[in-house]
Amino acid sequence: MNKALKNAGGASVDGRLLLSMHRTMLRIRHFEETIRRLAASGAVPGLVHLCAGQEATNVGIIAALEDRDFIASHHRGHGHCIAKGAPVEGLMAEILGKASGMCGGRSGSMHVIDMERGNLGTNGIVGGGIPLAAGAALAARARGSDDVCVCFFGDGALNQGLLHECMNMAAIWKLAVVFVCENNGYGEFTAIDDVTAGPSLPGRGEVFGIPSEMIDGMDVQAVYAAARKAVDYARAGHGPSFIICNTWRFGGHHVGDKQEYKDDEETRAWRLRDPLLRSAKALSAAGIVSEEAIAQMEQDAISEMAALADGVRNGSEPAAQTLLEHVYG
Amino acid sequence: MDESRLMNFRDAVLEALFLEMRADPNVILVGEDVGAAGGVFKQTQGLFDEFGDRRVIDTPISEPGAFGMAIGAAMSGMRPVFEVMFGDFMTLCMDQLVNQAAKVRYMSNGAARVPLVLRTTMGTGANLGPQHSQGFYAWAAHTPGLKVVIPSNAADAGGLMRAAIRDDDPVLFFEDRLLYNSSCEIASGLPIVPIGSARIVREGRDVTIIAIGRMVAFAQEAADRLAKDGVDVEIVDPRTILPLDEATIVGSVKKTHRAIVVDGAPRAYGVTGEIAATIMEQAFDWLDAPVMRIAAVNAPVPVSRSLEPLVRPDANTIENAVRAAIA
Ligand SMILES: Cc1ncc(C[n+]2csc(CCOP(=O)(O)OP(=O)(O)O)c2C)c(N)n1
Numbered sequence A: 001m002n003k004a005l006k007n008a009g010g011a012s013v014d015g016r017l018l019l020s021m022h023r024t025m026l027r028i029r030h031f032e033e034t035i036r037r038l039a040a041s042g043a044v045p046g047l048v049h050l051c052a053g054q055e056a057t058n059v060g061i062i063a064a065l066e067d068r069d070f071i072a073s074h075h076r077g078h079g080h081c082i083a084k085g086a087p088v089e090g091l092m093a094e095i096l097g098k099a100s101g102m103c104g105g106r107s108g109s110m111h112v113i114d115m116e117r118g119n120l121g122t123n124g125i126v127g128g129g130i131p132l133a134a135g136a137a138l139a140a141r142a143r144g145s146d147d148v149c150v151c152f153f154g155d156g157a158l159n160q161g162l163l164h165e166c167m168n169m170a171a172i173w174k175l176a177v178v179f180v181c182e183n184n185g186y187g188e189f190t191a192i193d194d195v196t197a198g199p200s201l202p203g204r205g206e207v208f209g210i211p212s213e214m215i216d217g218m219d220v221q222a223v224y225a226a227a228r229k230a231v232d233y234a235r236a237g238h239g240p241s242f243i244i245c246n247t248w249r250f251g252g253h254h255v256g257d258k259q260e261y262k263d264d265e266e267t268r269a270w271r272l273r274d275p276l277l278r279s280a281k282a283l284s285a286a287g288i289v290s291e292e293a294i295a296q297m298e299q300d301a302i303s304e305m306a307a308l309a310d311g312v313r314n315g316s317e318p319a320a321q322t323l324l325e326h327v328y329g
Numbered sequence B: 001m002d003e004s005r006l007m008n009f010r011d012a013v014l015e016a017l018f019l020e021m022r023a024d025p026n027v028i029l030v031g032e033d034v035g036a037a038g039g040v041f042k043q044t045q046g047l048f049d050e051f052g053d054r055r056v057i058d059t060p061i062s063e064p065g066a067f068g069m070a071i072g073a074a075m076s077g078m079r080p081v082f083e084v085m086f087g088d089f090m091t092l093c094m095d096q097l098v099n100q101a102a103k104v105r106y107m108s109n110g111a112a113r114v115p116l117v118l119r120t121t122m123g124t125g126a127n128l129g130p131q132h133s134q135g136f137y138a139w140a141a142h143t144p145g146l147k148v149v150i151p152s153n154a155a156d157a158g159g160l161m162r163a164a165i166r167d168d169d170p171v172l173f174f175e176d177r178l179l180y181n182s183s184c185e186i187a188s189g190l191p192i193v194p195i196g197s198a199r200i201v202r203e204g205r206d207v208t209i210i211a212i213g214r215m216v217a218f219a220q221e222a223a224d225r226l227a228k229d230g231v232d233v234e235i236v237d238p239r240t241i242l243p244l245d246e247a248t249i250v251g252s253v254k255k256t257h258r259a260i261v262v263d264g265a266p267r268a269y270g271v272t273g274e275i276a277a278t279i280m281e282q283a284f285d286w287l288d289a290p291v292m293r294i295a296a297v298n299a300p301v302p303v304s305r306s307l308e309p310l311v312r313p314d315a316n317t318i319e320n321a322v323r324a325a326i327a
């Protein structure tokens, strides 16, 4: 199992790690599928943004972190929560606004905060999590600790001033922060090229002197390799990095979006690059596990998530008297 | 031993910072020119020398990002005091303040907290004009999850800053620049003043003036003049507007049966309306006259030496209002 793997991009990943990343990606995929079904049946209050297709960026980055490290996520953040260790039942219940949810049903999909696992939260404000992660890195520096902080954001946040302000500050103070753009080509219904100027996205980090690279976000090994480098660099006190993961959301912007703005050919091409197909292939090609075992892993993930749905859906609603709790300490 | 000292507002807040930064290594100061330069109003002098650049952090001019980072630092264990040079620039922090800081505790069901102080200056009277004179405390106080403090004198400023730094929720701390050089006797040790408690500045029988920030000094001036005519004014300084010490305000009005609420910020949808409505709800049957409101006009603050003083109340407007109320 410890056999080292080589992928096309040259990234080398330990077999055991690849297996565990594959399993986490499967769990995220089928968690999202369960949420999609629940949402389609009307069980999910409000808006829900699924990350199916983007699992490799979620998992490959977080696999390079220690438990004590911090992340800040965004509105498409269930995968980040799961990869950082959130209990899936509590997360599912939270998305359904239930009493047993991780945040008592008051945060829903877009505002889950999981301090126990260093997750500063999914976020309803595009770009809103960026300074939170950078600020956790500033705190680490003030404490003299070497905790690393990752902020995830979409391509839509590339044009928020907050990102550029925080990159500048992270660079001048050499903060241990990794900026991770999950570039899925669209912000809501708008294609990135229509709203994003300049010849180079990494250039947006390079102007601050931040090591920046664009990688294949559908390849969990490539993502992990980039993250490993950036996290080690940050932990060693050298400062921030910027990683742009090119990826694709298989579903709409939110559940219910028909995606008429997307081209079918493009979608088919990206489907073939499904990060799960890729890692499954790498696992069996390298003889880490058999194809049957991989299929069994997928069945396990499907059963784990599907088994939760009914219980969560029928769970109790938060009591009315909790409404005013935790406004203040 | 327990000698009190004469100290001004600026120095009292600075002393509060020294005391709290010495007591707790997690307290950090973040802002523009707060480091070696000692603050554009000389309000942070000496902190950098004692605590160094890891705890006294000069930021670029990036209020949204830097304030957002202060929130992230607070969530992960620090107690940042974030300085916004002029209150007017707080608008740049509004998203971070309202959508992140104020809601983190609630959204996390109590698991996360934001022990942070946003400290800023405000006030008319120095001809600084429309973009350097405003105090947005009423805006802030409309957001559940925040606390809002407006000290009117040096002792309260120092004591409330100590309480604000120790508080586990985000506290906004508004300092009127024209109070910076005003001094009072401060008990040794700079006693902590609890957030959410009003102060009866002066006891009286005939009318209650509830005054915010620098308006307290104007109310005192008016009260001194009125006393010569036998009018006995009680002055209540709420000190914090969120949470508001309703009991002290209402108790005073039940005693005097008349209330005038005075604020230096624009009147529309402001603090005077909130306090007047609270009095009407809780002390209507005790009132001998309608509650009066005096506040700034609904206009930007002009630079002109002749126009600027017309914007907000002063001792004369307060004196005239009292005479009308008791007539
Ligand atoms: C400040 C802000 N502006 C607009 C929105 C509405 N909105 C929610 S998601 C989204 C698109 C974000 O695109 P991107 O960052 O690329 O993330 P993706 O949805 O593609 O994962 C928009 C415009 C918002 N939530 N916050």
Ligand SMILES: [Mg+2]
Residues within 6 Å of the ligand: A154, A155, A156, A182, A183, A184, A185, A186, A187, A188
């Ligand atoms: Mg996008």
